[in-house]
Amino acid sequence: MNTAWRRRLRPPRRLKATREGKWFLALTFGVGVAAVNTGNNLLFIALSANLSIIVISGILSELTLRGIRVSVSQPSEAFSGREALLAVSCSPPPDRRFPAFSLDVSFRIDGTPLRTRMADIPAGSESVRVATFRAGPRGLRVISGIAVSTRFPFALFEKSLEPASPGPILVYPAPDPQSSEPRRIEHGFGADEREGGRGAGSGVRGVREYAPGDPARDIQWKATARLGRRMVKEREGERAGIREIRLPEEDGGPRFERAVSRACGEVLGCERSGTGYRIRYGGVVAVDGSGRFARNEALRFLATIAPPPPDRPPAATGKRSRTGDPPGPPQGAGLEASPGRPGILWLFPRVFWGSGLLMLAAAGVSPVILAAATAAFAAGIAMERGLFPPIRARRLETVFGAIVSLAAVADFLLAGRDPLRSGALLVLGIQSIRFLLPKRASDCWQLTAVTFLEFLAAAATESGPRFALIAAAFLLLCPGAMWSHHALKRAEEGVPAAPVPPRFAAALLVAVAGAGILLSALLFTATPRLRLGHLSRKSPSARKTIGFSDTLSMDDISGAASDRRVAARVEFRGSGGRPATGDAYLKGASYSNFTGSQWRKGFESPTPVPRIGTHYFLAPEVVGIRAPEADVTLEPLDSAAFFTYGSPVSAEGPLGDLRVERGGNLVLPVSDRPAIRYRLRFLPKAIPPSGVFTPPRNVDLRMPPGDWRDIAALAAGIAPPGLPDAARARKLVAFLQSGYRYTTSGSAADIRDFLFVRKAGYCEHFATGLCLLLRSAGIPSRTAAGYLGGEWNDVGDYLIVRQSDAHAWAEGWIDGRWVTLDATPAAPGDGAGARLSTGKGEKYLDWLQHRWEQYVVDYDLAAQAGGIEAIVEATRRLPSVATLGKAHPAGGPVAVALFTAGGFALFLWNRRRATRSDRGRSSGSAPLPAPYARLFETLARNGWRESEGIPPGEMVARATAGKPGLEDDASRFTALYHRDRFGAVPLSADLRAEAFGLADRLRAALSRGAAR
């Protein structure tokens, strides 16, 4: 009971990191630290990918270890102090479909550790290895500490399980060489004498049939010729006495051991010479050496009689016994890549390394260095494939390494001191050397590590959705490479890996990649975003965008008309999508101070916006009105302008110390900001009561220095002073919209030129003109800059605002509000850049980019908390069992019924499994190979096995009847299957492979087709 509890409490598996595993863990840890430090989500993805590889390695090793049974038997007799053989056999459960890869069995006999490396075991079979060991003292020796371990698949960890311990082994005493010499027989007291018995005498007693082991000279040729069977002469036993072997009557002690050893030698001697013997111990005959199994009986008796005290160290095991691996191929097979047919495992790492070079090419490493590395890569492969004789001198490695290091140092010192390029030169140089030389497992690991760095480097230069592609490629290729290295290492250790079926390997890798991507996504969302550092998105260089600085000149906007870069993406929430056209003004800044040629913001000292955490209060709430919300994602910009729609109420997001200037402009604390994302609540301009607006100041009425009477006259002419402000403003807007033309080509030199001479210009001219006219008319006004409208992306239902949507307009103070006054006429045919509609594919790409940024790059603790909240909310809404009963009168019984049904289903499933395995045993045949089993399982599932008694062959025939494409395959398969399972001789390997292939093909075809 005690041991049972201990067994139960012990962890079922043991895990130990290998050297490579420690490196991998360190790397993962490093990436994790970097991720937490910088808060960079891309690093979090890399971390998740690494973690998912670790998890998958755990799953695969579990698959390979599950249910393994170990038995240890003695194929030979073991004599104390001599080398003996042990047969260690490993068998996975017969119904398991996953092969067992690279199992090691370790155990201890008398404290002597032994380790056997098993070959790969295909599904449904078993593997036996023979180990030699130096037997310890005589007696029953318990095999302890048995463990099956594997490093499959990536050699990162060594996982082991402890199967049920096999029975003890029996060690016979060391035979004393002197006593086993043939000796004169003592006709001692009480010795029996036998005459005429069978023995090894010289007289011939008769003939009998030949038995294996009879000496050839005993063959009686005449009788053989007569009977047609080999007959041998049977000799008469000599008048042989019975040898008395006496053991002293004492327990233990060296004297007794010597006596046992002598007795053992005598028994062996007697057995060799065919003499009868008896072992006497304590005055009674313990063993009478005349029966058929006398030898075993006697040796067993001698082995187990009064065993030596266990505390005394056995003399025979003074030195540690060594583990013997069976004579396999010579050590280091697979060390030199053999030309010939490389398995698919050979291919995996090469693909990985090659793709690492490709990644570097995409990342923009010097093409010359890269070309050299690629050439080395190709040459290495050519050598491995036997196209060139391989370079054998490993000494060259040092020479080459020195040359490369020197070149890197020289490059750094002499040519530009670019550490990145010199570093690339060094790393790629070392990689090239590895490519060229024959590769051992450790070299391959190094190459893979370098490739890993290359992937990291490529990923570091990428922040868009392409990063995900790199990560996916890594997850697809890296496990294969590590698997291959693991197999190579094992081959170097003397256990040649069986060739892995390419389809299996590919399927496994694809499954690993799929699981890895899923797991990475899961881990990425679940890893806590500790905000130890800033979220910083690298702003790509040359991303200078115009405007929104402290000044706005007349020709700022003109350059933006054809700029298709995205400035912002806006998702409107709650309002059902797109905003009204009047509210599509995304304002960045307003300018009050006009110098005559340009607008200035003025240099007022801004005050911080009141906030709680990341929630900023921009204006008092208006009771009774639901403010629409917009999620605004701004691309990086070299300006501190904060963009809002309408009349902003509040904002939420990582905005730092958002400040407000006296004119009402909102500014961010940094002037060169990265991409930001915030949620804006705003009211359309018309809604809020007048109290919320910052009232105009003097500067909003001030004309620039100079004589502006002509403009004042123009304004008075259009809008007579007697009218209300609103009407006059309308008239002025209408004047500009009707009498003026929008153009970006011939730009007016100054505002007079625009108003009186050319009467054509672009938005800034219109905004400035309107402002001056309004001011001349006594209406406070200012110019605002920002974006108007944008392109609606119906793929993701959000607005894409591009640089080409940049716009300037006027704002006038009318009836206690700032009113947007846009005098720019609609320009058909002009500003075509903005009107160019985006293609569907591009919309998808933009959507991808947007989501990537939203869910990956900008994923932070807040988003995480929001996700958890949503899940909690969702689970709360699910009726739990307890509340179900309360909420609905039938809920309780329904829940109980569901549980019962589930339990019953589980029970049935277990039973079915149990009976299935029983059936496999009862038929007394070899376990059904997996491809057959899978096919039959599929057919049975599809309803072709109406009763238990339908034989598989019949099932196949009926399932394929009337299917012209399948009938031939089916009959061929059935014939092969029957021959394989019930024929006189087993199928040859290639026929068997054909049968397996047919089985798989039929299964694919029949599972595609509907069930019957």
Next chain:
Amino acid sequence: MDNEKMTFDDARALIALLERNVTAVLLGKQAEIELTLASFLAGGHILLDDLPGTGKTTLARAIASAISGTFRRIQFTSDILPQDVTGVHVFDASRHDFTFSPGPLFANIVLADEINRGNPRAQSALLEAMSERQVTIDNRTYPLPDPFLVIATQNPHDQYGTYPLPESQLDRFNMRLRLSYPDRESELRLIRESGLSAVRESGAPVLDPGQLRELRAVTCTITVSEPIVSYVYRVVAATRSHPAIRTGASPRGAIGLKATAQALALLAGRDHVIPGDIRRAAPAVLAHRVLAAGSGEGGSMSADAGEALLREIVDTVPPPQ
């Protein structure tokens, strides 16, 4: 071929000829013909059990005519004597001695027509011959020719004035077969092509007795793997533990099942027995050897019930995979 052993391929060729000959005579009875031929190859006697006019005698004649050995027919009636079956010692006046005048039993193939009409004495005379392959008359024993095969027919529905075969005697038959009515197409063809006087003629003999012996030797060499042996055992054991069966099949039944399956495998051109062979042979070979729990003393259950039980059994015993 006379001197050297018959090969598997020779056997296949001969069997194809034989099958063709028999199929040409009896239309639309492929499955039954194959089973009959299988029993024929395995050396087991056959009991054909059905209504008159369904082709029992035709089948027997067709098989008989396929080998060039002797063929005799015994029509059982209630007054038939054992001597009428086995033969009798007659006094040869010229030699002043009794000489043996062999009965119709001394032939390679014997058709025992309406066997259940014969009295038990005559029946047992026949049945002793079937199992011993020899005849003992007046303390003198005469061996029967080899090959020796009895094809008996009986009409189970006409019970008046019949002596149903006891179980012990039924067990001597390797196989009980029922030839029910032919299917529509075959019967149409039968009506079209046959007349009362013009029966369908079977072809020339294709086998001589020596070849048949060799065919039987080849049949014995068909591989029966260990899982199949176990399957045969489990099927037979299931008849013994089935709740609806009082007496299960005998070991002779198990041997017959194996041998018939071997012959079926040979007929299908295989050199090994598969579970399907056992499944096909089991109802025909075992149905008449089991005794239903409900039926009275003596007399086996009706053919229908036996076959249904056997089909149920082979449907529940999982075959080896």
